[in-house]
Amino acid sequence: MTSARRPAMSDVATLAGVSGQTVSRVINGHDNVSPDTRLRVKRALAELGYRPHRAARALRTGRSEVLGVVVATLETVGNSLMLQAVAAAAEREGYSIALVSLGENVALADAVDRLAEQGVDAAVIVNEATRYIADVVSAPIRLVLVDAPADVPYPTVRSDHERAAFELTSHLLARGFPAHHIAGPADSFAAQAREQGWRRAHETADLVAPDPLRGDWTAESGRRLGAELARASEVRAVFCANDQMALGAMHALHAAGRAIPADVAVAGFDGISDAVNFWPPLTTVEQDFAGLAAAAMGLAIADTDVHRVIPAHIVQRASSVVAD
Structure with a gap:
C-alpha cells in the first residue's frame, strides 16, 4: 500500500x-x-x-523561515511563558523555531553559532540568557534580546519593569509601612530593574528601603526567605520579584500564622494565570508576554535596530487589599 x-x-x-x-x-x-x-x-x-516545501522556498527567498530561540532554563514560569509567546508569534508569521537551552555546558556564543549552522534567519535571546551577551564577540546571525539594557549593540525588547515595580511598591507603601523585597538574581536585568523601581518608590515616599533578600526565582527560595521575614513582627509588606517566589513567601507566612493581607501584604510580578488562584489571590504585575513576543518577532525579521519597551500593568487582588 x-x-x-x-x-x-x-x-x-x-x-x-x-x-x-x-x-x-x-x-x-x-x-x-x-x-x-x-x-x-x-x-x-x-x-x-x-x-x-520549506527548503525550496528558502532557495527562492534566501530565508529559511526558522527562528532561533535561546533560553537559559525552562524551569521558571517567566521563561516558559516567554518561549510559548515567541513560538506563537513565530507561527503567525509562518516561521518555525529552533530552540537551544544553555544548561550547564552550553555557552551563549556556542548556542548562537549552533543556530547559525542550522541556517536560522535570526535568533531571539530570552530573559536570563541575555546576561551572557558579552560573550558573543561577533554574532553570525541577527540577534534580538528580550530583557536587556539599551546599551547593548543589538535590538532589544523589554517590559517596563522599573515603572511597574515603582507603582506596585507605591501601592504597598500606601499602608504606611516599608515594603520588604525578595529580589531576583543579582545578574538578572529584570531583577535589577524591579529592584530599582522598589527603591525609587521608597525614596519618593520618604521611607528607608529595608535590605533586600535575594532569591533565585523559585518558589522554594521564596518560602525560605519568606520564613525569615515571617519571624520579624515589623514586616508588614513584601514585594517579591516574581509570582513563584511570592507563592513560596505566602506559604511561609501562612505557616508562621501571619495573616495575609491583615498582618502582611504580599505582591508578586509576572501575572501568571495561577496567581488568581493563590490564597489569597495574588496582587501582581501582569507582563504582556504576547506583546513582547510580537515585538521581538518583528525586530527579528526586520532590519531595524531599536529598543522597544512594552507597558506592564498592576492587578490588585486580595493579597494586598484589606477589606473594609
Missing part, C-alpha cells in the same frame, strides 16, 4: 482555475493578485492541505 501523494502547486492551480504562477504569488504574499483570485487560491490551499 502506497502513501497518498503530497499535494503539489499544480494541483492547487487546477482546483482554483489559475496558473501556477498565480498560486506562487499568493503563497509569497505578492500584491498583484485580485482579491477574488486570492480568495479562490486560499480556499484551494486549505482544501488540499497544501504546504509549500
